[in-house]
Amino acid sequence: MDVFSARRVIKEALLQVYGTSYEHDVCFVLKYCFGLSSCWDTTANVDDLWLYRVADDIKKSIPIQYICGVEEFRGKPFFVFPDVFIPREETEDLVDIALEAIPEDAHVLEVGVGTGVIGVSILMGRQDINVIGIDINPLAVVNTFVNARKFDVVSRLQLYHADVFSFLENYLPVNFIVSNPPYLPDGDRFTVDNLVNKEPEAALYGGNNGVDFIHCLLNKLVDMHFHGGFLFEFDDTTRDSLEKHEIFTISRVKYYRDRFGKERFALVWL
Ligand SMILES: C[S@@+](CC[C@H](N)C(=O)[O-])C[C@H]1O[C@@H](n2cnc3c(N)ncnc32)[C@H](O)[C@@H]1O
Structure with a gap:
């Protein structure tokens, strides 16, 4: 199928699920599911069978990042495994803050690595530091490892599959902790859209008012x-x-x- 028709199929599938279809998402699917460098390339062709499978998955409300296995973060394509939290763009701002705030030669712990976007980006931006990353979700640990390999920072990253609360029972030589923890209020599970509910619960909900996880930590x-x-x-x-x-x-x-003007990050010195 030519690219023009493929764009229409993807657009219609997105429209059915989101009620709107963003050009960016159509191009994202063509780029990462079909390897097209430009979604305006009229000379390229797309495999029909594969295209209809992708369109079906979109119609089942599977997020396009899970379908293509990728999300862009700070301009780089990170692998995203199914059942691992999909990185959000405002978290790119957290990385900017971390890159400035982390003291020289610090030993950093990231709590809840997910796909590894925070820890891996920090390691790419700062050659002087090491990161320990942990996640309660074993798939997230593997996902982070794969991204760390991809971006060549694996030698400065130690990864553990662990619950942070038992992990911290052991002495830890760290002096900076960074985290995008589960922080949605529990009640939000009834109001968030279908797409968000495709992500693992443990990555999303932070207790009654959303701050229990942070308070416990x-x-x-x-x-x-x-x-x-x-x-x-x-x-x-x-x-x-x-x-x-x-x-x-x-x-x-x-x-x-964050970039949307929302108060979104806190840095506490203990
Ligand atoms: C909001 S996601 C953030 C993922 C990634 N850092 C990002 O910003 O895209 C929260 C992560 O914390 C992990 N998590 C939840 N509870 C945890 C716990 N008790 N110990 C360790 N990790 C936990 C989840 O599995 C999830 O990967």
Whole structure:
């Protein structure tokens, strides 16, 4: 099938699911599922059978990142495995903040690596540091390893399949922690769209008001006398609940906005 007709098939499938169809998504599918360098290349052809399979998957509300196995992050194509959290664009801003805030020669822990976009991007941006990455989802650990290999930072990354709360029972030589933790309020599971519900629950929901995971992590860090920075992403509607933790009254805290103007990141010095 020629590219012009293929564009129409993908567009219609996207429209059926999203109610709208973005040019960017059509080109994304043609680029990453069919290897086209340009979605306007009128000389290229697309395999019909494969195209209709992809269109069917789109109509089943499977996110295009799972169908193509890729998401772009800071301009680079990261592999995305099924059942691993799909990176969001605002997390690119978290990486910018981390690259500036992490002290020289720091030992960094990333809690909840997912596809590895944060840890791998930090390692690409800073040659002086090492990262320990952990995730409770074993697929996420493998996904991160594959991306670390792809971007050639695997020698400075240690990966563990672990629950952060038991992992932190052991002494850890880290002085900076970064995380995009599960932070949606539990109640959101009834209102988020179908696409988000295709992602693993443990990656999304952070308790009743969305901050339980972050509070538990802060408790743990206080208990273990952690000394250093903790930079994390949170839901901008939950700041009041977030600040109920006593650490916010006694520690140095800086908030940052994301590219959409939402207060989205906090850096706490413990
Ligand atoms: C919102 S996702 C972030 C993934 C990735 N860092 C990103 O920004 O795209 C949260 C991640 O935390 C992991 N996670 C949830 N609970 C965890 C726990 N108790 N210990 C370790 N990782 C956990 C999830 O499996 C998921 O990969």
